[in-house]
Amino acid sequence: MKMKLKLYLSALACFLAATSCVTVNTSSPTHTFAIGTNDFLIDGRPFQIRCGEIHAARVPREYWRNRLQMARAMGLNTVCAYLFWNQIEPQPGKFDWSGQADVVDFCRIAQQEGLWVILRPGPYSCAEWDGGGLPWWLLKYDDIKLRTSDPRFMEAAKNYLHEVGKQFAPLQITRGGPILMVQVENEYGSYGKDAAYMGEMRKAMLDAGFDVPLFACNPSGDLTNGFRPDLFPVVNFGADPAHGFKALREILPQGPLMCGEFYPGWFDTWGQPHHLGKTPQYLDDLEYMLTNNESFSIYMAHGGTTFGLWSGADRPFKPDTSSYDYDAPISEAGWPTPKFFQTRELFAKHLLPGETLPEPPATNPVISIAPIEVTQCAPIFDNLPKAIEEAAPRAMEKYGQGHGCILYRTTVPAGPAATLEAAAIHDFGFVFLDGQRIGAMDRRNNNFKIELPPREKAATLDILVETVGHVNFGQEVHDRKGVFAPVKLAGKELTGWKIFNLPLDDKMLAHLKFSSATTAGPAFWRATFSVQKPGDTFLDMRPWGKGVVWVNGHCLGRYWDIGPTQTAYLPGCWLHAGKNEIVILDLVGPEKPEIAGLEKPILFELHREKDFAKPQRPVVKLNLDSATPVCTGTFAPGGDVQEIKFTTPPTGKFFCLQSLNAQDGKPYAAVAELDLLGADGKSISHDGWTIGYVDSEERVAEDGSAENAIDGQTSNYWHTEWKNASPDHPHELILNLGTSQTICGFRYVPRQGNGAGLIKDYRIYIGDDLIQK
Numbered sequence: 001m002k003m004k005l006k007l008y009l010s011a012l013a014c015f016l017a018a019t020s021c022v023t024v025n026t027s028s029p030t031h032t033f034a035i036g037t038n039d040f041l042i043d044g045r046p047f048q049i050r051c052g053e054i055h056a057a058r059v060p061r062e063y064w065r066n067r068l069q070m071a072r073a074m075g076l077n078t079v080c081a082y083l084f085w086n087q088i089e090p091q092p093g094k095f096d097w098s099g100q101a102d103v104v105d106f107c108r109i110a111q112q113e114g115l116w117v118i119l120r121p122g123p124y125s126c127a128e129w130d131g132g133g134l135p136w137w138l139l140k141y142d143d144i145k146l147r148t149s150d151p152r153f154m155e156a157a158k159n160y161l162h163e164v165g166k167q168f169a170p171l172q173i174t175r176g177g178p179i180l181m182v183q184v185e186n187e188y189g190s191y192g193k194d195a196a197y198m199g200e201m202r203k204a205m206l207d208a209g210f211d212v213p214l215f216a217c218n219p220s221g222d223l224t225n226g227f228r229p230d231l232f233p234v235v236n237f238g239a240d241p242a243h244g245f246k247a248l249r250e251i252l253p254q255g256p257l258m259c260g261e262f263y264p265g266w267f268d269t270w271g272q273p274h275h276l277g278k279t280p281q282y283l284d285d286l287e288y289m290l291t292n293n294e295s296f297s298i299y300m301a302h303g304g305t306t307f308g309l310w311s312g313a314d315r316p317f318k319p320d321t322s323s324y325d326y327d328a329p330i331s332e333a334g335w336p337t338p339k340f341f342q343t344r345e346l347f348a349k350h351l352l353p354g355e356t357l358p359e360p361p362a363t364n365p366v367i368s369i370a371p372i373e374v375t376q377c378a379p380i381f382d383n384l385p386k387a388i389e390e391a392a393p394r395a396m397e398k399y400g401q402g403h404g405c406i407l408y409r410t411t412v413p414a415g416p417a418a419t420l421e422a423a424a425i426h427d428f429g430f431v432f433l434d435g436q437r438i439g440a441m442d443r444r445n446n447n448f449k450i451e452l453p454p455r456e457k458a459a460t461l462d463i464l465v466e467t468v469g470h471v472n473f474g475q476e477v478h479d480r481k482g483v484f485a486p487v488k489l490a491g492k493e494l495t496g497w498k499i500f501n502l503p504l505d506d507k508m509l510a511h512l513k514f515s516s517a518t519t520a521g522p523a524f525w526r527a528t529f530s531v532q533k534p535g536d537t538f539l540d541m542r543p544w545g546k547g548v549v550w551v552n553g554h555c556l557g558r559y560w561d562i563g564p565t566q567t568a569y570l571p572g573c574w575l576h577a578g579k580n581e582i583v584i585l586d587l588v589g590p591e592k593p594e595i596a597g598l599e600k601p602i603l604f605e606l607h608r609e610k611d612f613a614k615p616q617r618p619v620v621k622l623n624l625d626s627a628t629p630v631c632t633g634t635f636a637p638g639g640d641v642q643e644i645k646f647t648t649p650p651t652g653k654f655f656c657l658q659s660l661n662a663q664d665g666k667p668y669a670a671v672a673e674l675d676l677l678g679a680d681g682k683s684i685s686h687d688g689w690t691i692g693y694v695d696s697e698e699r700v701a702e703d704g705s706a707e708n709a710i711d712g713q714t715s716n717y718w719h720t721e722w723k724n725a726s727p728d729h730p731h732e733l734i735l736n737l738g739t740s741q742t743i744c745g746f747r748y749v750p751r752q753g754n755g756a757g758l759i760k761d762y763r764i765y766i767g768d769d770l771i772q773k
């Protein structure tokens, strides 16, 4: 490895020298952009990139200019934008660059507002977006390997990038446009190590007409995976720039240092506390980078809203909220928060000579809407399309559907109470017998079993599947939806199914038959209401259970009464002066069919008691008394990744990390990431891993849930309770690997940034009976 890296590094040096100056031939004023030995250079002069991320898809197009002006006023000189492949190519070969997908226009407006652009076209983008941007239709191939040199993936990805080039190559600085740099893939090092794959993606970008510098981003722990000297590396981190840039310097001995994603907050998942960033640390770290001439991109400068059915799911399966406020400096509705003004103040101290900051633009008017009674109803079971007949259920993608709901119906014979079990349900399966709701199957805790009551006569069994976002991270992006056969009743497979597509698209909504008769079952509800002067508002979804909401045909996103988000952002530009229409799909039924518009969002109100499935960890007992630790040790202080190898690799289904005390002597334990190493010394895939047992996790004041230790993201972490209780060490986190495996070691990523919970002394147990039912 050392020798190979040396070779790479010398090649990198000549690469940087070569691209020191890029000439421009355009109709508009020309500029040059280059990556110098120490600085980024615009027109040959050092340029510190003060960038912030904004997703055009997550902001109503009518508000793009407002948000970009807000970003400029905050002090940014560059905006970073993802493209989402699945939004742009909803069907194979059908490209749609209109409406919210018209990112070309977004870039033009950025340029008009004095902002440069960094483009991140993918093909994979992550971003808590459905499938990380990867199109569902790729999953029609049973064995496709996404984000690899699998020819089916490659062909589709290159075709997409070719289209991207057609749209965006003319916007490069080399042609008078605002685009400085273009990213290849996204955090590929957290997914694979195949540099050749990254090479093919790079070539596809060059073939697509991109001649500005191409770069790759990764978290500090994955920078060497798939590293190529011909892709300029940047590092992603949420805190402690010194630590992140130290890791980057190991593969980039010279050249400007850039943080590709610097997190002021974090994203929310349903049922977990709302994330609030640590502002003092965020400001300190920004000041550090500004002072040390390091460039950065604030992820997110403005999060916005994941409208439609585009919100994704964190792995293993934690569905993301539709609100993408991200506790960003510019709030979901585009308001300047205290963090905005603090950032602006800080940037004002680091401007180039002659550079000034414009005043923030006015925010859009906000209105409230008095409660409206929602009286019209269209039950799902009365609005079914033509059925597809099948012997056994198959995944939703097989029926040409990528999003929404799908109904699987069969007949069950008369008989005694019995267990109904499916191989799996992605994501929620509401079970009905002759239209009566019996219960729900729930992917969050792999619960695909339900008790059916006795039946005097044959009955219609319905499994109404709600799919929420395709998982957007890790191998779990191979996330097919629907009912997975066999489905068994009392152990006997059920055959002869009818499948009904319910894609929740405009076409389906246009055919719904509403009446004033209401129902407690899964249904669409509708009301009209009038507004005198349209303005932004936040629909109060608290009287409703779980589903999706539309206003005037605009899909505002998903809602769920467990929170933390309790409002749906309704941009004023989508309201009419006069008559408006709202449609609400509720899969579990409203407490009260009423809707109102509030002047403020509700982003942090948890109601786990309302959860239709109440996912909880399997109730098990710790069983370490008779176990012998396979290793005991002391972790080094600080945030560095620590790899521990076992002298004699044990085998087991359970892996237990037990903390005995903490570096700071406090009662808390925290872990950002845990990876296990197989016989080949490589990380074992997290596929099928669940949390077998955890003694304590903070889930009130912050999302310290144990899953954070195995979701691949080093910016969130498992943290033992600290709000309502502070149980002391020892603390145990036990991973259930699903099957017994030989483990040669593990990699421990401590909580990043300065925070409590850094473990000091620890023990490791591995075995098949570390927990008991």
Ligand code: GLA
Residues within 6 Å of the ligand: 125, 126, 127, 128, 186, 187, 236, 261, 266, 267, 713
């Ligand atoms: C990663 C990804 C981003 C986003 C953040 C979390 O670093 O690159 O797209 O998912 O995590 O918000």
